[in-house]
Amino acid sequence: MLIVMKKDATQQDIERVIRKIRQSGYEPRPIPGRNRTAIGIVGNIGAVEPSPFLNLPSVKDVIPVTKPYKLVSREFHPESTVVTVSKEVKIGEGHFAIIAGPCAVESEEQALKAAAMVKKAGAHIFRGGAYKPRTSPYSFQGLGLEGLKILAKVREETGLPVVSEAIDHSVYDLVEDYCDIVQIGTRNMQNFSLLKRAGKSNKPVILKRGMSATVTEWLMAAEYILHEGNSKIILCERGIRTFCNHSRNTLDLSAILFLLKETHLPVIADPSHASGRREQVAPLSLASSIIGAHGIMVEVHPDPERALSDGPQSLRPDDLSALVKDVNKILNTKQRNEPC
């Protein structure tokens, strides 16, 4: 059970609740957040009677915990969250976003060229890695701050919002400054320290699924962010690790369907990292769209053969234009989502 205090609760109010929990034979777990404190109750066997707590001063709510996650659940927050990225671009129920761009920002020229492609094709957000988490220390690790500056220039020239990945606290500060959305990558999904940092930000966060994370672990990671006060979270399914070797990962559409019911947060798909194969990106994008995902994130490169990373899974310019058209056709047919 979780006792949620009002925003203006005093330390005295909180301590009163803590004492009451102890008197009832349970153990209090105060959880200070940015905006308010919640107090978990542990040590109980079976359900705890909520009324004695509801009557205490400054107690906002008492939530019976049937699932390990709370703030991210529809049970707790039934209406869908729509994340506002810019004046024109939103992601969530009724707002489908196409995010496209190269795996890595390689140069100003490459980025501007790619961004022109992305804009012309009708996509909504530009992606590009400045700090790249690479399996090998000998692989290209991104342009760093220079890459972020190029992204800012892309936004200036095209009007497209930009997203890039943060890999630690100090990079988070920078990406937050230069970009419209900060991405937390699959390898950092349970980097709880980074999640807490994201929770203190005002910028939207794309939280990718860990490559072998259960949906519960994923929602708990989002709970870390939300608990710190940032509710602008976009969940991104990017394929899970399985025994299969015909694709890089296995796109888990059932996870998307589960999340659409279970959480109020928007859910998008990344078919590029899911499949690792260019020819699968468009069909898996369409599949994600038709089941109700709120967006897709795909890799495009003006010249995939010369890409410094992820060339084989990057769409070519023409592929992207065709994909945007096909996605829009689906959205119109469904009449449920519309381009953001």
Add this chain to the structure above:
Amino acid sequence: MLIVMKKDATQQDIERVIRKIRQSGYEPRPIPGRNRTAIGIVGNIGAVEPSPFLNLPSVKDVIPVTKPYKLVSREFHPESTVVTVSKEVKIGEGHFAIIAGPCAVESEEQALKAAAMVKKAGAHIFRGGAYKPRTSPYSFQGLGLEGLKILAKVREETGLPVVSEAIDHSVYDLVEDYCDIVQIGTRNMQNFSLLKRAGKSNKPVILKRGMSATVTEWLMAAEYILHEGNSKIILCERGIRTFCNHSRNTLDLSAILFLLKETHLPVIADPSHASGRREQVAPLSLASSIIGAHGIMVEVHPDPERALSDGPQSLRPDDLSALVKDVNKILNTKQRNEPC
């Protein structure tokens, strides 16, 4: 390398090839099929020069083997195979089939009621298990022969072709007699003895993917059937076993995409067994349709709450009608496939 003999090759012709292989320092592996013999060459390091074999009498072809499967590959047989199920129903490139019915035939009444639903909804083939492979010996194992007779009656009354699963040789004989398609289930995908039996049949076979089979193993299983002479094979993706617990299995759309390129055989999807959850069946069916699968197989039950097996994943009558409409909308939009 594989040396394929002509159909009318004599035993003498075959032995001549075998001698030639031995003289060249390799090892012959004669592979007698129903219609023709092929002779594999093993023991070679690197490529084998084909010309000395091509010149021998009754040698039809010499196939360099770059992949472990041959007869099922597009490399060997570029044009798509379309399987004819009945005068009206085909499955394959340009012919999309919706297969629907209860997990198990429970009674004549239940089957006829379900079949009426299936027909009314506009689906093309009726499915129903008569011999059920069940994890527990204490679970309902199907009506057996009685179930097959009910299926025959369903066809008589509705005109729908019927499909049911064979679990061993003796059941294969029966299902072949009573049904239009014989299904080999996920647990028998590498029951090579049963695959050889299927290869000797004239009836179409639905070959489900083993729950942890690689696509190569799956194609090799189909190769067993085709090698014996039966090319009416429909591959059915039904989800793979992963660490996930939010769905029964994980539907592997990348496998379908891979197969559409790699093999000439038709490929369908079974979203009911993939997800194990009713509310996911329709969206996963649409996803499979939009990426180019040649059909779907779904479980429906007139009264899912009373089903003897797989109730929680069975569609209700109205769900099926809506699904067929939505699938047709997609096929029309794509203008690439049309209902069979």
Add this chain to the structure above:
Amino acid sequence: MLIVMKKDATQQDIERVIRKIRQSGYEPRPIPGRNRTAIGIVGNIGAVEPSPFLNLPSVKDVIPVTKPYKLVSREFHPESTVVTVSKEVKIGEGHFAIIAGPCAVESEEQALKAAAMVKKAGAHIFRGGAYKPRTSPYSFQGLGLEGLKILAKVREETGLPVVSEAIDHSVYDLVEDYCDIVQIGTRNMQNFSLLKRAGKSNKPVILKRGMSATVTEWLMAAEYILHEGNSKIILCERGIRTFCNHSRNTLDLSAILFLLKETHLPVIADPSHASGRREQVAPLSLASSIIGAHGIMVEVHPDPERALSDGPQSLRPDDLSALVKDVNKILNTKQRNEPC
């Protein structure tokens, strides 16, 4: 709940129980076995009161089912089962068996040479495949009946009991005739028709774990055999399919530990198929021994480089002798098991 009838129960007795179940508002599921009938109760919500059934004539026992498997569980049958293979050889609590031999019987010469190695090394049972389930139809499929005859000769010459795999009903008849133990392979673990056949045999069965089977599914497969009347079942862990690519499969020692507690049946390990790498076979054998497995099954070949199958994972003659010594050292140290 399961109502177990006495062996001499009449059809009338059975029908009386069935009526009683119906009257109580539940659904009866008669499960006729070779020796006795059991009647499952389904449709109940919550526990069923056993006393009304215990009082009926010819009812032997009423078993509340807390787990899906019953006859194989220690809950139902606390004392450990020891399987007697021959006058000298037993497998189970207190009797450790080393089973060794080539993947496939390739010729009389090879088999006799391998068997001499196996005997000299101090192993207890000879293994050799006569009917080989191979992923490819073009791979060597075994010598068939000739292979079984060679195995019989091996036993005659060395006194070692022999084990070989059965892949369908007709092969089961033959292997049962010629061998001391029949093996059901990983691909047939849920070939329920074959399991039922095994249940009607008097010969011990080695039941290998399916490559992605949960321990519950595995125990349920054994339950099929035991339910038909054959309790001489040896469970064999052979590695599970995971995302790993540094070994063929991943040996699941936790499964062995779980089974040692959960079932009364003997449990052995097959490190050859688990790892697929010769250099890992001995260490994984020792690991299996030290945690309490009742035996190991390993592949050996007089000349692994020329083996027709599984050469890279086959031990050489000297490896086996060293392994047997090391295993015996462990068994002596543990003073819990002793060589059979």
Add this chain to the structure above:
Amino acid sequence: MLIVMKKDATQQDIERVIRKIRQSGYEPRPIPGRNRTAIGIVGNIGAVEPSPFLNLPSVKDVIPVTKPYKLVSREFHPESTVVTVSKEVKIGEGHFAIIAGPCAVESEEQALKAAAMVKKAGAHIFRGGAYKPRTSPYSFQGLGLEGLKILAKVREETGLPVVSEAIDHSVYDLVEDYCDIVQIGTRNMQNFSLLKRAGKSNKPVILKRGMSATVTEWLMAAEYILHEGNSKIILCERGIRTFCNHSRNTLDLSAILFLLKETHLPVIADPSHASGRREQVAPLSLASSIIGAHGIMVEVHPDPERALSDGPQSLRPDDLSALVKDVNKILNTKQRNEPC
């Protein structure tokens, strides 16, 4: 290919090599480390001729890269690395270490009590979490700095070296100050920013395997640390995520065997997190010992039923004493390793 510069190479030397690489038509990838610079060559198709580079001033070595990891491989560094933890304690070839302690430091009393147990039982290193990465933001997150101070007191009182986990850069600074070994947990195995931080430390690092990391990815993570200059790396296998539900994870002994051959770094096992079940910890520890691991890390708690985390997998005091004895018996039998 990797060109390794001497430690005293000047910027001019480095630029000369870079120019030479460009002139040869390839692309240089300078990789500055703490002690020396290496320059990767990319863009080559096939092997690169090393001699033109070997002849340049200040080039120490030219390493053909047959595997993606280099500095951690035995190919590059054949002799085994032994990590010195304290005057008495080493880990690696010939030095087996038993690391034990509670999941989390809960209080000074609990930690000292646990440490007394650990010392009395004959284990070598004390573990205890001060900063706990927990799936839920509502779970106990550790005592933080207070916990580290308690660990320092444990060392003072018992003489045991202590190890604790670092979850981000700022925590790394603290753990490095207070502890003898810093642990990087499974969720941070590909937190490359943290790996680089570890590489700049003088303290030994325990690098746990990511829960779905391949052995190559794991070695690459170690390569990040080693590349920055810290070679005191202990790899810790802690089970992988599989479809199994009878244990928390699946201990991958094949990975340990693979690493013992492939890398010069020490490899230990964590059977507590691998199994998640107290009764499996001892047998899996013995299994790890007998196959040649250089140590084990186990959870113990003076009172597991009251543990704030991981109680069900924590050994009781007596369990640990028995385990240490059994491990020593194995090490003596093997006469290959001896207690550190």
